Amino acid sequence: MGEGEEPNHQVGGISNKFFCQLAVGSGKSVWGDSPTCGGEPEVKGIGNDRAGKICYRALTRYLVPNSTFSGARAATLRAASELYGAGGTEAKAVAAAWLTVGVDGSDPVPPAPPTPSLKWINFQRSTVGAEVMLRLRAPDPQRQRVTFTATGLPPGLSVDPATGVVTGRPTGQGTFEVTFTGTDCDGNAASRQISWDAGPQ
Numbered sequence: 001m002g003e004g005e006e007p008n009h010q011v012g013g014i015s016n017k018f019f020c021q022l023a024v025g026s027g028k029s030v031w032g033d034s035p036t037c038g039g040e041p042e043v044k045g046i047g048n049d050r051a052g053k054i055c056y057r058a059l060t061r062y063l064v065p066n067s068t069f070s071g072a073r074a075a076t077l078r079a080a081s082e083l084y085g086a087g088g089t090e091a092k093a094v095a096a097a098w099l100t101v102g103v104d105g106s107d108p109v110p111p112a113p114p115t116p117s118l119k120w121i122n123f124q125r126s127t128v129g130a131e132v133m134l135r136l137r138a139p140d141p142q143r144q145r146v147t148f149t150a151t152g153l154p155p156g157l158s159v160d161p162a163t164g165v166v167t168g169r170p171t172g173q174g175t176f177e178v179t180f181t182g183t184d185c186d187g188n189a190a191s192r193q194i195s196w197d198a199g200p201q
Contacts, residue, residue, distance in 0.1 A: 014069065014101050021097040023051035043096045050090055054079045064112040064141040071109045073098045112141040116182040118190040124178075125197045128170045132157055136164035138182030138190060145185060152178040154198040170198040 025045030026035060045051070054076055062075035076094050084090040098104070116138040126132050136159070138146045148164040156171035164182070176196045183189040 015072065018097050018101050019051060019055060021100045022046060022054070022093055023048045026100055040099045041096065043093060043100055046090055046093045050084070053083060054090065054094065057083060065117050066110055066113050068107060068110060069103045070105050070107040073103050073105050074109050114141065114186065114188045116140045116146050116184050116188065116190045118180065118182045118192050121180060121192050121194050123195055125199065126154070126170055127199055127201055128173055129201050131169055132167060134166040136166070136180055136182065138164065140184045142184065146182045149181045149183070150178060152176050154196055173198050173200055
């Protein structure tokens with residue numbers, strides 16, 4: 001597995017091993033044997049609490065949809081430095097734990113994509129006169145505020161531009177082709193198209 005490949009669910013073993021090395025350390029433990037890769041030095045774990053805080057901060061603040069393993073390494077190093085000090089025990093453990101899974105940060109870290117990531121929306125079915133509530137989600141890589149719009153909604157429904165919540169009660173029957181769009185402050189936009197069926201009472 002190349003260092004620059006995306007750390008998605010298919011290659012989650014690398015990220016899992018990194019966390020185990022960071023929290024528990026390399027070698028034998030009550031959870032089994034976790035040797036280092038490529039003859040890298042042993043790692044002394046920093047505990048689940050500190051490792052969890054570092055990874056949570058990296059995940060919620062710095063990782064973006066196109067993050068590679070080098071990007072994840074950079075994000076966790078930054079989080080460790082912010083939480084516990086640059087060059088401290090925790091930051092050194094993060095760097096060492098990544099080395100044990102073959103990630104040394106030599107691959108370039110790609111820039112974050114500029115476009116919001118409008119999450120998948122399934123086909124919708126509702127009943128005329130029945131209350132509807134659908135929440136749209138569009139995380140923005142630059143952490144900007146996203147404004148939501150929709151075209152083609154069944155009559156009686158509307159979307160709140162600030163929250164992305166679609167509410168209302170359909171007033172007419174039919175199948176409607178709806179386009180949802182999330183736009184950030186720089187004008188970067190992402191759209192999703194779905195069919196929305198409004199049936200009789």
